[in-house]
Amino acid sequence: MLDKSYRPQDVEGKLYARWMEQGAFAAGRNDSEDAFTIVIPPPNVTGNLHMGHALNNTLQDILVRFERMRGKDVLWQPGTDHAGIATQMVVERQLAEQGITRHDLGREKFIEKIWEWKEKSGGSIIGQLHRLGASCDWDRERFTMDEGLSKAVRKVFVQLYKDGLIYRDKRLVNWDPKFHTAISDLEVEQKEVNSHMWHFNYPIEGEEGRYITVATTRPETMLGDTGVAVHPDDERYKDLIGKNVVLPIVGRLIPIVADEYADPEQGSGAVKITPAHDFNDFEVGKRAGLEVINIMDVNACLNDDVPEKYRGMERFEARKAIVAEIESLGLLEKIEDHTHMVPYGDRSGVVIEPFLTDQWFADAATLAQPAIRAVESGRTKFVPAKWTNTYYDWMRNIQPWCISRQLWWGHRIPAWFAEDGTIFVEETEEEALAAAKAHFGKDVDLTRDEDVLDTWFSSALWPFSTLGWPDKTPELEKYYQTDVLITGFDIIFFWVARMMMMGLHFMDDEPPFHTVYIHALVRDEHGAKMSKSKGNVVDPLDLVDKYGADALRFFLSASAAQGRDVRLSEQRVEGYRNFTTKLWNAARFCEMNECAVAEGFDPFATKDPINRWIVGEVAKCEAAVREALEGARDGYRFNDASNAIYSFTWNVFCDWYLEFAKIPFQGEDEAVKAETRSTAAWVLDQILKILHPFMPFVTEELWGNVGASRAADLVVSDWPVYPENAVDAAADAEMIWVQELISGIRGVRSEMNVPAGAKIPMIFNEGSDEHKARLDRHWDVISRLARLESRDVDADLPKGSLQFVHDGASVALALAGAMDLDAEKARLQKEISKLTGYMTGLNKKLSNEKFVSSAPEHVVAGEREKLAEAEVKLAKLNEAADRLSEL
Structure with missing residues (x-):
């Protein structure tokens, strides 16, 4: 007998070890x-x-x-x-x-x-x-x-x-000064930084008192400038193109060149060009034939290609010193506050430096x-x-x-260098030495x-x-x-x-x-991206410990709608833990009612409409799951597949079929009882199979402990295949009719607040002969699930009856004797008044522009959601009050 409750912590490790031991996951297990x-x-x-x-x-x-x-x-x-x-x-x-x-x-x-x-x-x-x-x-x-x-x-x-x-080239790369390696563009994180824009005046050679103003966010790189660029159509500078400026501090003459990279609308329209320390400048430098001077070492400190006082200085210290010297020379035009994007290494967290170096490229x-x-x-x-x-x-x-990195951990590049710089690329050192000998005509030493x-x-x-x-x-x-x-x-x-x-x-x-x-991304419950800095990171193993792996897996698959981010909700994970409990309890119910698939049982030859209907529902569920998971057409709809098996298991099997089955289980017709027992057991087996990919642990545990002895574990069992005529259209129509009738009656009882224990008379008028036959065949089920005391067909309506239409028939419920109508009217009016006041407060808050603009987005959205829910509830209360007023 199954335990009263399912405890995933006692099951999951044991089952996984068993699967591993039997090689259940191994490729080549079958010869397909x-x-x-x-x-x-x-x-x-x-x-x-x-x-x-x-x-x-x-x-x-x-x-x-x-x-x-x-x-x-x-x-x-x-x-x-x-x-x-x-x-x-x-x-x-x-x-x-x-x-x-x-x-x-x-x-x-x-x-x-x-x-x-x-x-x-x-x-x-x-x-x-x-x-x-x-x-x-x-x-x-x-x-x-x-x-x-x-x-x-x-x-x-x-x-x-x-x-x-693949080739080797000297190019600018993203250099990480902390890790001393090149990194790719994709490993660079751009961060918005509040900084400054410095405007420097560069003196024009031979023209005393004339300057060209350049603006920069990186003053430390100016020591490596080899040109100034202006737009060829910028009238302000046409007479300067081809002339030189004197690079302040350094004293080097650098040319003014025409290049469309310079934007006349930005700043002064003139830009300093540092080909060794800026990717755009590198391209301008190539077009203009400018010298490329690398002024930094691997630590992003200034090297020997700068004036002596700056050598060895860390780049940001050099920035301060350079700005101070430019100011002392009277060449600092102005400093503006400036917000711009700065590249950082996504792992090192330091500012990345464009750096000229020899690297391998694909x-x-x-x-x-x-x-x-x-x-x-x-x-x-x-x-x-x-x-x-x-x-x-x-x-x-x-x-x-x-593709090259200046690290020690990784695949070492299979390239060897001779003393003269000749490169030999081979799979082994022996092959490289042989290639070198063929090249030089003698044995030579190579360095990898x-x-x-x-x-x-x-x-x-x-x-x-x-x-x-x-x-x-x-x-x-x-x-x-x-x-x-x-x-x-x-x-x-x-x-x-x-x-x-x-x-x-x-x-x-x-x-x-x-x-x-x-x-998509998994975000927190408010839709924010998870990050350690925000403190909103949720460890999936914490949820596994608390609710079991199946609950987390099912939440993730049910939430995986194409193109839509997943909002993590612990409440929903808990809800899917409750789904495992629902399945477990259904299996226990079947076990207590001695459900087992009888030898020779054919689910597609059942006679009772309830059983014929549920067999067809199984086939529909399997088709929905299969089509959603297959890659054809618009497949890989994991949420649709999850929701199909969830809806069938909880709503169709547990809430309807097992309730229907209680009648034959408790009845005296042994043939119907035996068929229903076999059907219930067969359907449970199908659920375990279809649900297994989503919830492998609870389904395997039930597979091994409920029903007949198994030839193999569920993990290696076959996916169900059903005949094309698995759905019996007549049984399907009949049981849907029964469900909708019961749901209609339940809806009225709920809306009118009829006490749960009260049994009420029903009058069924204007129905067809088939409707009346269905009512007769399934009266035991209908009366028990709808809490009906009696039924009359084509009869006069007693006072205090409430009617609704079901498939063309008129269904009346005599409520007067089951409830105090005046008290219920008073209760409804009190609820309407209370809810109206609550909605007035919500509307006042949401019409307050200050609240809407300053409150966090998820808080505002939450208030709007509350208002929408209240509006739906108020409409239902008003409808109920209107219906009561007619009685």
């Missing part, structure tokens, strides 16, 4: 040629489970459990990412607590320390995914620095280099073309479709991808590049490197192309686009997936 593959977006090895992970992995798990039950050979490929900067930062921080730096240890010892940390605690998020119920093939777990994946990285780098798609523009065509042709589609344009916008304007690759370079290979590429493995043959990629919109550029580029280039023009499903 129909494969279904999803690759997990590999979480950082430094990471912990957050709500975004919980949503992402819940949606993936729903699909893989669904397709596994449908008989497909499913691979859900798991793994973690080495996360270059993030991981190095964690270990460096640990060393700093001991007063040690990585330089004290040296590269090899430091990397050993990272591997030690990774083995000890780097996989904590995997255990957290277990708790969520993620059914990945954990035996195939990969790490982006596993030897097999490293082999793929080396192969890709070398081939792209030899194809001319020709992203060339690699992007097949990736654009794959989406244009429909071979890969985005769901929701709106993200297609986001993808196009970025891919069609893509810049060279800086110190840099490592951008983390996203290796994760771009994830869909095929995890399957054994570059070797031609059976897994690669069977599971590539993968099916749907489920990910967040924030890594469309980081990861999705780069997987598309690499997959198409290295897998014979085959995209890595046919669909990219972009899920």
Whole structure:
């Protein structure tokens, strides 16, 4: 016998261990040629489970459990990412607590320390995914620095280099002065800063007393100026184009050049050009042939290319000193308050410096073309479709991808340098030495590049490197192309686009997936983005501890409407815990009534209309869930699938069918009782199967403890398939008629505040013969569920009767004897008066412009919601009062 209550904390760990032990999640469990593959977006090895992970992995798990039950050979490929900067930062921080730096240890010892940390605690998020119920093939777990994946990285780098798609160049990059590495544009966070705009006067060479005024937000860079730009059509400066100015403090002569980058409407219309420290200036400098002078070192301190007094000075200290010296020279025109965007490293939190340095780049523009065509042709589609344009916008304007990082942790670049600077790019040092010998005609010493690759370079290979590429493995043959990629919109550029580029280039023009499903953000209950600084971050494991994994999973899937952010509501998570309780109690009810599927029972040959109806409802539910989860047409509608099985389980099965079934359970017709017992047990089994992908733990626990002995666990059972004629239209119409009649009577009782225990007479007039027959067949059910004392057909109405129309028939309820009509009228008037006063207060508050403009948005929205609810309630009260006045 089932326990009185379901305790997820006693069940979830036990069940997950059993699934793992029996290899329930392993790819290749069946010999189906129909494969279904999803690759997990590999979480950082430094990471912990957050709500975004919980949503992402819940949606993936729903699909893989669904397709596994449908008989497909499913691979859900798991793994973690080495996360270059993030991981190095964690270990460096640990060393700093001991007063040690990585330089004290040296590269090899430091990397050993990272591997030690990774083995000890780097996989904590995997255990957290277990708790969520993620059914990945954990035996195939990969790490982006596993030897097999490293082999793929080396192969890709070398081939792209030899194809001319990777090259080394001296260019401006986003330099992180804290981590001493280049970072990508996508790793730069733009923050609004209140600062100043400084206006400096640069003297015109040979024209005493004449100046050109330039404005800057970064005075420290002026020591590296190599030009001043004006617009070619700016009449104010036409006579100065081609002349020089004397760069203050430095004394260097720099030219005034014409370039459309200078905006005559901004400031003075003249801009200082510092090609080594500004991306726009770099391009102007190239067009004008200006000198490029880097005035900073890796720490963002001024170097030896500035006047001696500034050498070694930190950039922001130099800013103050330069402004002071410019002012002392009489060249400071003015200082204005100015708000502008400043780039910060998203991990280091320091201001990023445009920095001229030698880096490795991938020709992203060339690699992007097949990736654009794959989406244009429909071979890969985005769901929701709106993200297609986001993808196009970025891919069609893509810049060279800086793929080198000045870190120690990561895939070291397979490039070696000879003493004369000749570069040899090969997969191994032996091959590089051989190439060098062929080049020079003798053995030479080579030095390996110190840099490592951008983390996203290796994760771009994830869909095929995890399957054994570059070797031609059976897994690669069977599971590539993968099916749907489920990910967040924030890594469309980081990861999705780069997987598309690499997959198409290295897998014979085959995209890595046919669909990219972009899920939305999980926000707090007020719609705000979660952040530690706001203090509104909710740990998903706290909710799992409190309500169980199934409740959190179901909340996330039911909330995952395409294109709409998820608002986290603990109250709704609790509500879905109550759903597990409802299911549990329904199973106990069936168990107490000895429900079991009899040998030879055919649910599609039942005779009783109640049973024929519920069998058809099961088929409708399964079709709705299946169509919402399948990728065809507008599939991946997780909320629709969740709501279909929820509505069927709670409303149709529990609230209607089991109530209907109490009559035969308590009756003396043994044939109907036996059929209903088998039907109830069969329907419960179907619910467990259909609900399993969403709520794997409670469904598995019930599967193993209710009904007949099982041949296998639910996790490896088959998805239900029903005949096309599963829905009996006649039974369907009949039971809907019965439900609507009962609901109509209940509605009147509720509206009129009829005491729950009062039984009332019903008069049924003007109904068809079929209506009367239905009333006779189901009177026991109708009278019990609607709390009716008696029925009369085609009879006169007693005084104090209230009527409503049901399917053309007139249904009258004799209320006078069941309630005090005068007292109810008085109660309604009191409620109406109280509610009207409450609404007056709300209207007064919402008409107050000061309140509406100054109160938080969610507070105002809450007040408006209260008013809307009150208006609906008042309309119902007025309607009830009007109806009572007629009696």
